[in-house]
Amino acid sequence: AQRVTQPEKLLSVFKGAPVELKCNYSYSGSPELFWYVQYSRQRLQLLLRHISRESIKGFTADLNKGETSFHLKKPFAQEEDSAMYYCALSGRASGSRLTFGEGTQLTVNP
Protein backbone atom coordinates (compact mmCIF):
# COMPACT_ATOMS: atom_id res chain seq x y z
CA ALA A 1 0.00 0.00 0.00
CA GLN A 2 1.19 3.51 -0.69
CA ARG A 3 1.09 6.11 2.02
CA VAL A 4 2.27 9.67 2.57
CA THR A 5 2.90 11.01 6.05
CA GLN A 6 3.25 14.66 6.96
CA PRO A 7 3.97 14.60 10.68
CA GLU A 8 3.23 18.28 11.35
CA LYS A 9 -0.36 19.50 10.96
CA LEU A 10 0.69 23.02 11.92
CA LEU A 11 4.01 24.81 11.52
CA SER A 12 4.67 28.37 12.55
CA VAL A 13 7.87 30.33 11.83
CA PHE A 14 8.95 33.95 11.74
CA LYS A 15 9.65 35.82 8.54
CA GLY A 16 13.25 35.30 7.44
CA ALA A 17 13.64 32.03 9.33
CA PRO A 18 14.36 28.74 7.56
CA VAL A 19 11.45 26.39 7.14
CA GLU A 20 11.25 22.65 6.52
CA LEU A 21 8.03 20.78 5.90
CA LYS A 22 8.48 17.07 6.38
CA CYS A 23 7.13 14.35 4.13
CA ASN A 24 7.74 10.63 4.41
CA TYR A 25 6.33 8.03 2.08
CA SER A 26 5.77 4.32 1.84
CA TYR A 27 5.80 2.74 -1.61
CA SER A 28 7.11 -0.46 -3.17
CA GLY A 29 9.03 0.73 -6.18
CA SER A 30 10.00 4.12 -7.54
CA PRO A 31 7.32 6.73 -6.85
CA GLU A 32 6.84 10.16 -8.30
CA LEU A 33 6.68 12.78 -5.54
CA PHE A 34 4.99 16.16 -5.63
CA TRP A 35 4.40 19.14 -3.38
CA TYR A 36 1.07 20.93 -3.91
CA VAL A 37 0.20 24.24 -2.23
CA GLN A 38 -3.18 25.75 -1.45
CA TYR A 39 -3.13 29.45 -0.56
CA SER A 40 -6.15 30.87 1.21
CA ARG A 41 -9.10 31.09 -1.20
CA GLN A 42 -6.97 29.89 -4.12
CA ARG A 43 -6.87 26.68 -6.06
CA LEU A 44 -4.62 23.77 -5.26
CA GLN A 45 -1.53 24.09 -7.44
CA LEU A 46 1.66 22.23 -8.06
CA LEU A 47 4.68 23.70 -6.32
CA LEU A 48 7.37 21.13 -7.06
CA ARG A 49 7.87 17.62 -8.35
CA HIS A 50 10.99 15.63 -7.67
CA ILE A 51 11.78 14.94 -11.30
CA SER A 52 12.21 18.65 -12.01
CA ARG A 53 14.89 19.29 -9.41
CA GLU A 54 14.20 23.02 -9.62
CA SER A 55 13.56 25.78 -7.10
CA ILE A 56 10.12 27.40 -7.15
CA LYS A 57 9.46 30.51 -5.04
CA GLY A 58 12.67 29.69 -3.21
CA PHE A 59 11.49 26.21 -2.21
CA THR A 60 13.45 23.06 -2.93
CA ALA A 61 12.77 19.41 -2.20
CA ASP A 62 15.10 16.45 -2.52
CA LEU A 63 13.97 12.88 -2.83
CA ASN A 64 15.86 10.69 -0.35
CA LYS A 65 15.10 7.11 -1.29
CA GLY A 66 17.11 5.72 1.62
CA GLU A 67 15.03 7.61 4.16
CA THR A 68 11.88 7.55 1.95
CA SER A 69 11.52 11.27 2.43
CA PHE A 70 10.76 14.30 0.28
CA HIS A 71 11.07 17.24 2.64
CA LEU A 72 10.29 20.76 1.42
CA LYS A 73 12.74 23.49 2.41
CA LYS A 74 13.14 27.22 2.11
CA PRO A 75 16.05 29.12 3.66
CA PHE A 76 14.18 32.37 4.34
CA ALA A 77 10.42 32.18 4.81
CA GLN A 78 8.17 35.02 3.64
CA GLU A 79 4.71 35.97 4.90
CA GLU A 80 3.23 35.11 1.50
CA ASP A 81 4.38 31.51 1.98
CA SER A 82 1.61 31.03 4.53
CA ALA A 83 -0.58 28.27 3.07
CA MET A 84 -1.55 24.62 3.31
CA TYR A 85 1.08 22.33 1.80
CA TYR A 86 0.32 18.79 0.65
CA CYS A 87 2.90 16.18 -0.21
CA ALA A 88 1.61 13.67 -2.77
CA LEU A 89 2.76 10.50 -4.47
CA SER A 90 1.89 8.62 -7.62
CA GLY A 91 3.21 5.27 -8.77
CA ARG A 92 3.21 2.87 -11.69
CA ALA A 93 0.52 0.65 -10.20
CA SER A 94 -1.91 3.52 -9.73
CA GLY A 95 -1.41 5.61 -12.85
CA SER A 96 -1.69 9.34 -12.24
CA ARG A 97 -3.76 8.84 -9.10
CA LEU A 98 -2.36 10.96 -6.27
CA THR A 99 -2.04 9.78 -2.71
CA PHE A 100 -2.00 12.89 -0.54
CA GLY A 101 -0.59 13.43 2.91
CA GLU A 102 -2.80 15.11 5.51
CA GLY A 103 -1.17 18.46 4.86
CA THR A 104 0.83 20.97 6.86
CA GLN A 105 -0.58 24.43 7.52
CA LEU A 106 2.36 26.82 7.41
CA THR A 107 2.06 30.23 9.06
CA VAL A 108 4.84 32.76 8.60
CA ASN A 109 4.61 35.47 11.22
CA PRO A 110 5.90 39.03 10.67
Add this chain to the structure above:
Amino acid sequence: DTEVTQTPKHLVMGMTNKKSLKCEQHMGHRAMYWYKQKAKKPPELMFVYSYEKLSINESVPSRFSPECPNSSLLNLHLHALQPEDSALYLCASSLTYEFTSGGNIQYFGAGTRLSVL
Protein backbone atom coordinates in the same frame (compact mmCIF):
# COMPACT_ATOMS: atom_id res chain seq x y z
CA ASP B 1 -3.95 28.02 -21.07
CA THR B 2 -3.36 25.84 -18.01
CA GLU B 3 -6.69 26.51 -16.41
CA VAL B 4 -9.46 24.25 -15.25
CA THR B 5 -12.72 26.19 -14.92
CA GLN B 6 -15.47 25.14 -12.54
CA THR B 7 -18.98 26.52 -12.26
CA PRO B 8 -20.72 27.54 -10.16
CA LYS B 9 -18.31 28.84 -7.51
CA HIS B 10 -20.92 28.45 -4.77
CA LEU B 11 -24.05 26.33 -4.56
CA VAL B 12 -26.67 26.00 -1.87
CA MET B 13 -29.19 23.23 -2.28
CA GLY B 14 -31.87 21.45 -0.32
CA MET B 15 -31.88 17.72 0.19
CA THR B 16 -34.55 17.21 -2.46
CA ASN B 17 -32.96 19.35 -5.15
CA LYS B 18 -31.18 18.25 -8.31
CA LYS B 19 -28.20 20.30 -9.40
CA SER B 20 -25.07 19.88 -11.52
CA LEU B 21 -21.48 20.97 -11.19
CA LYS B 22 -19.53 21.70 -14.34
CA CYS B 23 -15.85 21.52 -15.17
CA GLU B 24 -14.06 22.51 -18.36
CA GLN B 25 -10.49 22.36 -19.60
CA HIS B 26 -8.96 23.18 -22.97
CA MET B 27 -5.49 21.78 -22.44
CA GLY B 28 -6.13 18.64 -24.47
CA HIS B 29 -6.00 16.55 -21.31
CA ARG B 30 -7.57 13.11 -21.55
CA ALA B 31 -7.91 12.39 -17.83
CA MET B 32 -10.33 14.26 -15.59
CA TYR B 33 -11.02 13.86 -11.90
CA TRP B 34 -13.61 14.77 -9.28
CA TYR B 35 -12.49 15.26 -5.69
CA LYS B 36 -14.27 16.15 -2.48
CA GLN B 37 -12.40 18.32 0.02
CA LYS B 38 -13.40 19.08 3.58
CA ALA B 39 -11.87 22.02 5.43
CA LYS B 40 -8.18 21.60 6.27
CA LYS B 41 -8.15 18.07 4.82
CA PRO B 42 -6.60 16.72 1.63
CA PRO B 43 -8.76 16.13 -1.44
CA GLU B 44 -10.50 12.75 -1.55
CA LEU B 45 -10.75 11.16 -4.97
CA MET B 46 -14.30 10.40 -6.13
CA PHE B 47 -14.14 9.62 -9.85
CA VAL B 48 -11.62 9.40 -12.68
CA TYR B 49 -12.43 9.61 -16.37
CA SER B 50 -9.86 8.49 -18.88
CA TYR B 51 -10.57 9.14 -22.58
CA GLU B 52 -14.15 10.00 -21.65
CA LYS B 53 -14.73 6.64 -19.97
CA LEU B 54 -15.24 6.18 -16.25
CA SER B 55 -12.11 4.46 -14.96
CA ILE B 56 -12.43 4.80 -11.22
CA ASN B 57 -15.40 5.16 -8.90
CA GLU B 58 -14.24 5.27 -5.31
CA SER B 59 -17.43 3.69 -3.97
CA VAL B 60 -19.19 7.03 -4.14
CA PRO B 61 -22.91 7.02 -3.24
CA SER B 62 -25.24 6.98 -6.23
CA ARG B 63 -26.59 10.41 -5.30
CA PHE B 64 -23.43 11.64 -7.07
CA SER B 65 -23.52 10.88 -10.80
CA PRO B 66 -20.59 11.87 -13.03
CA GLU B 67 -20.77 12.47 -16.74
CA CYS B 68 -18.13 13.22 -19.36
CA PRO B 69 -19.88 14.50 -22.50
CA ASN B 70 -16.63 15.12 -24.36
CA SER B 71 -12.91 15.39 -23.79
CA SER B 72 -13.14 18.96 -22.47
CA LEU B 73 -16.14 18.73 -20.17
CA LEU B 74 -16.91 16.96 -16.95
CA ASN B 75 -20.17 17.17 -15.02
CA LEU B 76 -21.19 15.99 -11.57
CA HIS B 77 -24.94 15.56 -11.16
CA LEU B 78 -26.25 15.85 -7.62
CA HIS B 79 -29.54 14.49 -6.31
CA ALA B 80 -30.95 13.96 -2.83
CA LEU B 81 -27.76 15.01 -1.09
CA GLN B 82 -27.23 14.93 2.65
CA PRO B 83 -25.90 17.74 4.85
CA GLU B 84 -22.66 15.78 5.31
CA ASP B 85 -22.06 16.16 1.57
CA SER B 86 -21.37 19.85 2.13
CA ALA B 87 -17.78 20.40 1.00
CA LEU B 88 -15.55 21.93 -1.66
CA TYR B 89 -15.77 19.88 -4.85
CA LEU B 90 -12.68 20.02 -6.99
CA CYS B 91 -12.18 19.08 -10.59
CA ALA B 92 -8.73 18.30 -11.96
CA SER B 93 -7.23 17.18 -15.23
CA SER B 94 -3.98 15.62 -16.39
CA LEU B 95 -2.52 14.80 -19.77
CA THR B 96 -3.37 11.13 -19.38
CA TYR B 97 -4.18 8.77 -16.55
CA GLU B 98 -1.49 6.26 -17.46
CA PHE B 99 1.67 6.44 -15.38
CA THR B 100 4.54 8.32 -16.99
CA SER B 101 8.06 8.79 -15.73
CA GLY B 102 8.20 12.08 -13.92
CA GLY B 103 4.55 11.86 -13.10
CA ASN B 104 1.52 13.45 -14.69
CA ILE B 105 0.80 16.85 -13.21
CA GLN B 106 -2.78 17.32 -12.15
CA TYR B 107 -4.21 20.80 -12.69
CA PHE B 108 -6.98 21.76 -10.31
CA GLY B 109 -9.96 24.04 -10.67
CA ALA B 110 -10.88 26.57 -8.00
CA GLY B 111 -13.74 24.36 -6.86
CA THR B 112 -17.44 24.60 -6.14
CA ARG B 113 -18.30 25.22 -2.51
CA LEU B 114 -21.45 23.22 -1.88
CA SER B 115 -23.77 23.65 1.07
CA VAL B 116 -26.60 21.17 1.56
CA LEU B 117 -29.37 22.38 3.84
